Amino acid sequence: MFEEPEWAEAAPVAAGLGPVISRPPPAAASQNKGSKRRQLLATLRALEAASLSQHPPSLCISDSEEEEEERKKKCPQKASFASASAEVGKKGKKKCQKQGPPCSDSEEEVERKKKCHKQALVGSDSAEDEKRKRKCQKHAPINSAQHLDNVDQTGPKAWKGSTTNDPPKQSPGSTSPKPPHTLSRKQWRNRQKNKRRCKNKFQPPQVPDQAPAEAPTEKTEVPPVPRTDSHEARAGALRARMAQRLDGARFRYLNEQLYSGPSSAAQRLFQEDPEAFLLYHRGFQSQVKKWPLQPVDRIARDLRQRPASLVVADFGCGDCRLASSIRNPVHCFDLASLDPRVTVCDMAQVPLEDESVDVAVFCLSLMGTNIRDFLEEANRVLKPGGLLKVAEVSSRFEDVRTFLRAVTKLGFKIVSKDLTNSHFFLFDFQKTGPPLVGPKAQLSGLQLQPCLYKRR
């Protein structure tokens, strides 16, 4: 019915994708035009119906409206252009089909057909128009039929895109699809956008199958243990450790200061920095609690075996542990106060009357370089025959005997000594009277080694 060579006539038009130019009707029109039109119309309708019934529903959101509209406008032209390819015969038909897909949507198809139909009805009676009409009719059925069965989506079609959701398939021979020069940038962008949209639209249902087992939805709902927590915990632990080390360093420093200078300097130190006293005592407590027996507890045990009426003076009482451990009245003296019972002073000069106390205690407190001052002050406040108890770190003694000898020169006699403890020595002296030597006499045995704590 439609002879293929006729396609060649439209080839020049196709080259530019320009509008189809209507030419004035030729003088000699076809004699059977009316009947042919009717015939064509009937064929068209039949084909339309067939085409519409065979098209699958579109699953994907199509191009933007603007583009859709544009495509619809172009469609008939493209169809006619494609059909008018320079190639003859089937080649031309194939080209037409290739460029057809944008029109292969049912709506577009209808639109195109309507246009073809309209043209036919309007009666552009030129021979060329006639041919074009026939081409439209001829093209339509082939296109719609082949679109479903054997649509080659390579080349322009892949870029013009079908309105189905299938991604463009490439024919084995094709390399990379390139947009035809007929697509504007905007169209191309829109098309790509739509493709992506389509892809995204169809990906979600596959997600559950492909989702890794370790990412169930429930898990995602449960807030995972924030990484920051462990990080913060580690940072906190590190900070605590560093703070601990810093405190340890400061404790060692203060301890050294207390042993290496006169008590007046220690007094100033703690007056200027009361926090240093707290820090020192924290350090001291952390050290002494490791000992098998704390000397203060041993002294308290001894005192509990004596009358509770005995008045006790605790020189360098610290946290008043002794006062808390016995029932005796206790005068507590220290350079700073950790307890309300403490009288803050330098124990070289305590605010007590002469011969007013029964027991004087120095528990790890013979610090400073003026030990003699402390012992002379104890002698002053002790009643005659009063008890002097000294507990000191064993390592401080180079020679215990010289120490004992020096103490006796200060008005005391040794009553008992306990050198059995691994950490401290314990001595009991009884006051015999005032110091036996004058202030200028040298008592080198009173110089004890500083008790320095090692860094652990």
Ligand SMILES: C[S@@+](CC[C@H](N)C(=O)[O-])C[C@H]1O[C@@H](n2cnc3c(N)ncnc32)[C@H](O)[C@@H]1O
């Ligand atoms: C190692 S602590 C012992 C505390 C307590 N005696 C104990 O055994 O638990 C020594 C204490 O003696 C105090 N101290 C040292 N020299 C002092 C001084 N010149 N006057 C008053 N207290 C002093 C320190 O301040 C510290 O509290």
